[in-house]
Amino acid sequence: MSLQDKKRFEPAEVEPRITERWLASGLFHPEPEGSPQENYSIAIPPPNVTGALHMGHALNGSVQDTLIRYHRMLGRRTKWILGTDHAGIATQKQVERAIEAEGATREQLGRAAFVERVWEWRTRYGGTIIEQFKRLGASCDYEQERFTLDDGYARAVLRVFCDLHAKGLIYRDNYLVNWDPGSRSAISDLEVEDREVTDTLYHIAYPLKGGGEVVVATVRPETMLADTAIAVNPGDERYQHLVGSTAILPLVGRELPIIADDYVKTDFGTGCLKITPGHDPNDFEIGRRHGLEEVTVIGEDGRMTEEAGAFAGLTVLEARGRVVEALGDALRASEPYVHEVPYSHRSGERIEPLISLQWFMDMEPLAEPAIDAVRDGRVRIHPESQSRRYLDWLQNIRPWCISRQLWWGHQLPVWYRAGETYVGTTAPEGDGWERDPDVLDTWFSSALWPFATLGWPDDTPDLRAFYPTDVLSTARDILFLWVARMVMMGLEFAGDVPFTDVYVHSVIQAPDGRRMSKSLGTGIDPLDEIDRHGADAVRFGLLAMSSTQDVKYSSEKVQQGQQLANKLFNASRFVLGNVTADVEPAPRPRTVEDRWILSRLQRIVGDTRSRIEAYEFAKVALGLYDFVYGELCDWYLELIKGRDFDEDLSATLLHVLGQTLALAHPVIPFVTEELWDHVPATDGLLAGGAYPEAKDGLVDADAEQRVGAVIAAVSALRSWRSESGVKPGERLQARLAAEGYEETAPLVAKLARLDLAGGDGAPASAVVPVPGGAVELLGDVVDPRDAERKRDAERERLRGEIARAEGKLANEGFVARAPAELVEAERTKLERLRAELELL
RNA sequence: GGGCGGUUAGCUCAGCUGGUCAGAGCGCCUGCCUUACAAGCAGGAGGUCCCCGGUUCGAGCCCGGGACCGCCCACCA
Numbered sequence: 074m075s076l077q078d079k080k081r082f083e084p085a086e087v088e089p090r091i092t093e094r095w096l097a098s099g100l101f102h103p104e105p106e107g108s109p110q111e112n113y114s115i116a117i118p119p120p121n122v123t124g125a126l127h128m129g130h131a132l133n134g135s136v137q138d139t140l141i142r143y144h145r146m147l148g149r150r151t152k153w154i155l156g157t158d159h160a161g162i163a164t165q166k167q168v169e170r171a172i173e174a175e176g177a178t179r180e181q182l183g184r185a186a187f188v189e190r191v192w193e194w195r196t197r198y199g200g201t202i203i204e205q206f207k208r209l210g211a212s213c214d215y216e217q218e219r220f221t222l223d224d225g226y227a228r229a230v231l232r233v234f235c236d237l238h239a240k241g242l243i244y245r246d247n248y249l250v251n252w253d254p255g256s257r258s259a260i261s262d263l264e265v266e267d268r269e270v271t272d273t274l275y276h277i278a279y280p281l282k283g284g285g286e287v288v289v290a291t292v293r294p295e296t297m298l299a300d301t302a303i304a305v306n307p308g309d310e311r312y313q314h315l316v317g318s319t320a321i322l323p324l325v326g327r328e329l330p331i332i333a334d335d336y337v338k339t340d341f342g343t344g345c346l347k348i349t350p351g352h353d354p355n356d357f358e359i360g361r362r363h364g365l366e367e368v369t370v371i372g373e374d375g376r377m378t379e380e381a382g383a384f385a386g387l388t389v390l391e392a393r394g395r396v397v398e399a400l401g402d403a404l405r406a407s408e409p410y411v412h413e414v415p416y417s418h419r420s421g422e423r424i425e426p427l428i429s430l431q432w433f434m435d436m437e438p439l440a441e442p443a444i445d446a447v448r449d450g451r452v453r454i455h456p457e458s459q460s461r462r463y464l465d466w467l468q469n470i471r472p473w474c475i476s477r478q479l480w481w482g483h484q485l486p487v488w489y490r491a492g493e494t495y496v497g498t499t500a501p502e503g504d505g506w507e508r509d510p511d512v513l514d515t516w517f518s519s520a521l522w523p524f525a526t527l528g529w530p531d532d533t534p535d536l537r538a539f540y541p542t543d544v545l546s547t548a549r550d551i552l553f554l555w556v557a558r559m560v561m562m563g564l565e566f567a568g569d570v571p572f573t574d575v576y577v578h579s580v581i582q583a584p585d586g587r588r589m590s591k592s593l594g595t596g597i598d599p600l601d602e603i604d605r606h607g608a609d610a611v612r613f614g615l616l617a618m619s620s621t622q623d624v625k626y627s628s629e630k631v632q633q634g635q636q637l638a639n640k641l642f643n644a645s646r647f648v649l650g651n652v653t654a655d656v657e658p659a660p661r662p663r664t665v666e667d668r669w670i671l672s673r674l675q676r677i678v679g680d681t682r683s684r685i686e687a688y689e690f691a692k693v694a695l696g697l698y699d700f701v702y703g704e705l706c707d708w709y710l711e712l713i714k715g716r717d718f719d720e721d722l723s724a725t726l727l728h729v730l731g732q733t734l735a736l737a738h739p740v741i742p743f744v745t746e747e748l749w750d751h752v753p754a755t756d757g758l759l760a761g762g763a764y765p766e767a768k769d770g771l772v773d774a775d776a777e778q779r780v781g782a783v784i785a786a787v788s789a790l791r792s793w794r795s796e797s798g799v800k801p802g803e804r805l806q807a808r809l810a811a812e813g814y815e816e817t818a819p820l821v822a823k824l825a826r827l828d829l830a831g832g833d834g835a836p837a838s839a840v841v842p843v844p845g846g847a848v849e850l851l852g853d854v855v856d857p858r859d860a861e862r863k864r865d866a867e868r869e870r871l872r873g874e875i876a877r878a879e880g881k882l883a884n885e886g887f888v889a890r891a892p893a894e895l896v897e898a899e900r901t902k903l904e905r906l907r908a909e910l911e912l913l
Numbered sequence: 914g915g916g917c918g919g920u921u922a923g924c925u926c927a928g929c930u931g932g933u934c935a936g937a938g939c940g941c942c943u944g945c946c947u948u949a950c951a952a953g954c955a956g957g958a959g960g961u962c963c964c965c966g967g968u969u970c971g972a973g974c975c976c977g978g979g980a981c982c983g984c985c986c987a988c989c990a
Contacts, residue, residue, distance in 0.1 A: 346990055355988045627925050629939045647949030795956040886970025
């Protein structure tokens with residue numbers, strides 16, 4: 074209650090106190106009642122359990138919390154489903170590093186002990202990011218935190234796996250996969266990124282069995298040891314006669330059939346392609362088409378296998394050099410070659426395509442309903458342009474490799490014995506069964522997030538109350554990895570779409586436009602920013618800079634948010650320090666400026682509501698800023714200074730202040746909650762209060778027009794004063810020679826520091842045009858010559874504008890074809906300009 | 914190789930269905946300790962709205978072409 078002692082808002086002091094009150098209130102934890110249609114829910118994109126809050130989380134958290142708080146204030150039972158993801162590779166890597174630092178390896182530790190260590194790790198660090206979300210002010214349901222690896226969740230995952238397997242959509246196959254030597258695991262296509270590298274393109278001659286030779290080009294000569302064919306284009310006249318004959322693989326001696334396949338480009342290289350089904354995705358496809366043998370010479374450890382004969386045991390790079398060396402005369406040429414090569418998104422190492430026995434999921438049957446859901450609008454993606462990317466991806470979907478050679482994750486519910494395979498949620502009866510050591514791709518379990526968190530497969534109250542959820546907010550790169558898969562799984566298992574709206578937010582880049590990343594040193598820690606500027610400022614800033622495309626981080630926007638919080642704080646001090654105690658907040662306008670601010674308030678209320686619902690968060694934030702600064706503080710509070718703070722004015726002030734705080738609360742919850750506590754007659758927490766509603770009856774065009782004229786007049790007078798070198802504080806004698814100021818003349822006089830009393834026939838030393846006429850300054854306020862020069866300049870400007878307007882109106886095309894009101898407006902403007910010129 | 918987005922004040926960005934649309938914040942300059950806020954207030958300077966054509970009475974805003982930047986997708990050895 075020491076509001077008046079402080080001159081500025083201190084987030085560090087206020088935030089912990091407010092957070093505590095929120096958490097204690099139970100507001101964030103709704104009882105599972107009512108229907109999903111009445112209720113409002115968002116499932117948080119689960120952050121990695123051992124992760125730390127980065128800018129992406131902070132932005133997404135701000136977006137979601139704005140939506141959540143808004144709907145909670147609308148009176149809906151609101152749940153923000155919270156939890157973390159076990160994040161297979163990322164978490165395992167962290168713990169592996171820790172173990173390596175102790176001089177051990179996970180293999181030495183053994184699987185059980187290792188997994189134990191990861192759980193310990195999770196216990197120790199898993200709470201960090203949750204606490205960081207609290208710092209941001211995120212009003213998640215902290216009483217019900219889920220984890221993708223907790224028992225109930227794991228049950229859902231295994232259930233889905235078994236179910237899809239029973240339906241024939243999950244199967245095991247030998248297939249060429251993206252092998253990540255860094256994590257020693259297969260990874261999915263989506264976890265691969267292309268990087269441009271400079272390799273060497275080698276031209277190698279393969280002798281033909283009956284004499285002669287063909288020359289092929291390759292950047293990976295070491296893989297030739299696994300060649301099983303040579304291919305040419307069927308239409309290539311140079312080689313048609315060779316199709317069906319046989320080449321001899323140098324160094325190995327294997328006989329290679331020469332085959333014809335459309336894939337081969339006649340205009341690239343020599344037009345002859347060596348086919349290595351075991352180590353190249355294209356060759357693999359060709360090999361399957363032609364029934365070729367699949368030879369593997371590179372192992373999962375990235376070294377050459379026994380199959381590579383003399384090269385066995387060498388790394389790929391060592392083998393490449395030795396093979397080139399051994400080729401001798403057969404090597405015909407080599408040249409530098411720049412091309413894109415796949416790298417692991419996870420480990421950063423170059424992908425080694427390998428044939429391996431993995432579990433796959435057939436996506437096409439599930440993709441169909443997911444496509445329909447977006448096509449028919451059951452799921453709406455914002456901005457709309459993103460839905461095309463979603464559809465394109467689903468329409469070209471490919472099987473998903475879901476097994477990972479990791480220890481941390483959901484181990485496959487699959488057991489083998491001799492030639493048998495058993496799939497089930499519990500271990501099979503009998504001896505000798507061995508469980509598949511692999512775990513599921515993390516995204517497999519994430520795909521169940523919106524319903525598994527609510528208790529599925531059981532028919533729980535939570536599920537009945539909150540599924541489907543309302544909005545899923547995420548960054549663009551997650552659209553395929555996660556969003557599309559959630560839609561598929563939701564439709565297949567929970568019987569409905571998992572959410573009705575998807576909001577795709579910006580990716581925040583470093584201020585210099587590069588990626589924000591820890592390794593580049595371009596990261597900005599949102600917690601540091603919260604320490605510096607306050608959580609409200611960070612939230613405001615992130616929302617204000619967000620857009621439909623990527624944005625550079627702008628600390629100016631965060632500062633703008635800090636200023637807004639501070640401004641509200643001080644405006645509140647002013648209001649609360651002056652109002653009559655014991656008066657109920659209520660709109661009780663007495664004067665034109667009262668009617669004006671109430672009218673403006675209705676507009677910002679309406680605008681803010683529609684902007685939130687349209688996911689236009691930058692406009693929400695900046696619109697609030699403009700209202701608080703541009704209308705409430707700069708004008709209304711200045712206009713009422715000096716008035717008697719009677720009950721009517723006090724009630725109106727408190728009403729406007731309270732409404733403003735409530736309106737801004739979803740964006741800047743801390744400062745508004747803190748101030749709300751000081752507004753009399755406000756019970757309970759603002760977070761649990763009602764969101765303002767626009768009342769048409771308070772919209773007042775007349776007041777807006779009149780006060781609009783005051784604002785224009787005062788601005789013109791201040792500008793004149795400043796340019797004329799007249800001291801801002803000096804009271805000037807003046808005469809108001811303008812229409813429309815019956816009620817507002819004293820307001821103009823107050824803010825422009827004029828004395829409008831009398832003046833009679835005194836000569837004007839300066840004339841300032843204002844809406845509806847002019848203000849004449851009396852007495853020797855300015856050097857007459859300066860004033861005359863100024864008038865000349867003004868005349869010049871006016872003549873220019875008049876000429877422009879006249880020209881426009883003289884244009885027959887304009888008068889004939891432009892809308893009538895526009896032409897009329899131009900005429901009015903011309904008249905006004907002429908009148909102003911006349912006055913000078 | 915396809916597809917998408919961008920290019921507006923020194924910086925970061927707004928500008929809806931073509932007609933006060935040339936704006937905001939920051940920065941800069943000038944003046945003010947005006948009793949809510951000096952992390953404040955008031956005023957101001959600053960832009961051939963990437964280039965070239967076109968449509969239109971009228972174009973940052975629409976159409977065509979070009980330049981540059983960024984992103985996504987794709988199996989050219």
